[in-house]
Amino acid sequence: MIALEKTITDEKIQLTDNEYSSWGDTVHYSNNPKVFRGCDGSYMFDSKDTPYLDLQMMYSACNFGYKNRRITEAVINQLNTLPQLTPKFLHQYKALLSEKMSKIIEKRFHEKGRMHYNVGGAQVNEDAIKIVRNYTKRQGFFAFEGGYHGRTIATTCLTSSFRYRERYGHFGDRAYFVPFPYCFRCPYGMNCETCNHFCVKQFARQFESEYKTIYDPKTGECEYKAFYAEPILGTGGYINPPEWYFKELKQILDEHGIMLVIDEVQMGMFRTGKLWAIENYDVVPDVMTFAKSITNGMNPLGGLWAKEKYIAPDVFVPGSAHSTYCSNPIGIRAAHEVMSIVEEDETMLEREIPRKSARFTEGLNYLKSKYDEVGDVGGIGFALRIELTEKDGFTPNKALCDAMQEEGLKGDLSYRGKKCGLVLNNGGFYKNIITLVPQLYITDEEIDMAIELMDQLLTRLTK
Ligand SMILES: Cc1ncc(COP(=O)(O)O)c(C=O)c1O
Secondary structure, three states: OOOOOOOOOHHHHHHHHHHHOOOOOOHHHOOOOOOOOEEEEOEEEOOOOOEEEEOOHHHHOOOOOEOOHHHHHHHHHHHHHOOOOOOOOOOHHHHHHHHHHHHHHHHHHOOOEEEEEEOOHHHHHHHHHHHHHHHHOOOEEEEEOOOOOOOOOOHHHOOOOHHHOOOOOOOOOOOEEEOOOOHHHOOOOOOOOOOOOHHHHHHHHHHOOHHHOOEEOOOOEEOEEEEEEOOOEOOOOOEOOOOOHHHHHHHHHHHOOOEEEEEOOOOOOOOOOOOOHHHHHOOOOOEEEEOHHHOOOOOOOEEEEEEHHHHOOOOOOOOOOOOOOOOOHHHHHHHHHHHHHHHHHHHHHHHHHHHHHHHHHHHHHHHHHHOOOEEEEEEEOOEEEEEEEOOOOOOEOHHHHHHHHHHHOOOOEEEOOEEEEEEOEEEOOOOOEEEEOOOOOOOHHHHHHHHHHHHHHHHHHHO
16 A cells, blocks of 8 residues: 555645745745646646636646546556666657657658657757757857747757856857847837848848858858757747748758757647647758657657758767656657547647637737737737737736736636636746647637636736
8 A cells, every 4th residue: 555645735835845845946936836736628726626727738738638538548558567667678659659750740841850759848959959069060059039948058058048047157159049030029120011021131141241250151151050949939928920931041041051950849739730830831840859748748758850861870879868768658658649649630630729729819809909908919829929018008017917827826716607717827028928828629618718717817907
């Protein structure tokens, strides 16, 4: 018999954690971190069993809904057969997952490639750094202002926030950060109707002369050999670029022999209505990383796909990367089940997500028309955003964004006469954007509920 700890109160959990856990993670951003006891589908439940509609889904790690029955059963089956295995040996689901994913990706990108695994988003992004440096023999990367690629020391060199490096410095070269095409707040002060694609042209100008600091026109060599990009900014506020952006950027990269590494850790797995967000822009990456929903948040696992020439066995040789947990059987098995669901549901998801996204967006536009403090709404698929501002519709309003999240967690909203709460997350350059990240199977009624609950919050906080 296993020994179960007696259930302790929320207050006791908070006090005990305060005393014995490090405050270095993000729990202690809040003075009073919320305790949850259960989850199912689109909901989390507190100690009083109050349901909270979740519009952040573990930062997009649970796209297939909390406690998805199929994935849970696959994990239980794996727990009962081969739960542990040193990564020196093979188990069937690792080979099967690689085959399944390579074929699915080849069908979409028309390119042969291979899969490689590690334990999470940051770690596979580090492995992608190895793949690029191994192939190009150069250190430098381009990356986007507002991009987020993880918080290990290496990935904070690709993540634009100085805050993440401030107290630790960095080991490798910091990326050359390029402004992201954030049209509502254009970094160049342009208007997207009339800008004539100014941002891509600015990037192209880096290659006009050696005095632009990164390029030698005589040899055609660029100091930066890869562009590391989220297809849509995640932590940066669910900002989707104009539809022409990546195609034009890729053309410049190809002209100068610069690889495109696409980070699908947050936007992959149908978040945007396509399996990979970059598919919305009709561009094929050279390397692509993923994590989070690949196991539906069940077990840490990340992975990457690279075109054969970068990852062939004689290029990325045995031992190039490793972790004890890199192909852990439980994570791999969960991922295999997730990819089986993807294969079965892809037609339905590609049809339903845009339809439901339009319903959601209509609700968001209603909120925009009702409240001066909703400056902008937008996004793509189920990667939606609502930008909170002062009454002028433009000045970022972080205080309102924080208050909405806190108020939603009180669990005292109501829908159809029943008490409930709302779980929201924020992002953006000014932390004033509510990022809306529902599970992929959210129902029409739950979408209407989401709008109504946000309406209640905005009324409380602005009227
Ligand atoms: C785009 C992106 N890349 C990488 C990461 C890091 O992933 P992990 O938290 O699994 O290390 C995240 C996490 O939020 C992310 O959103």
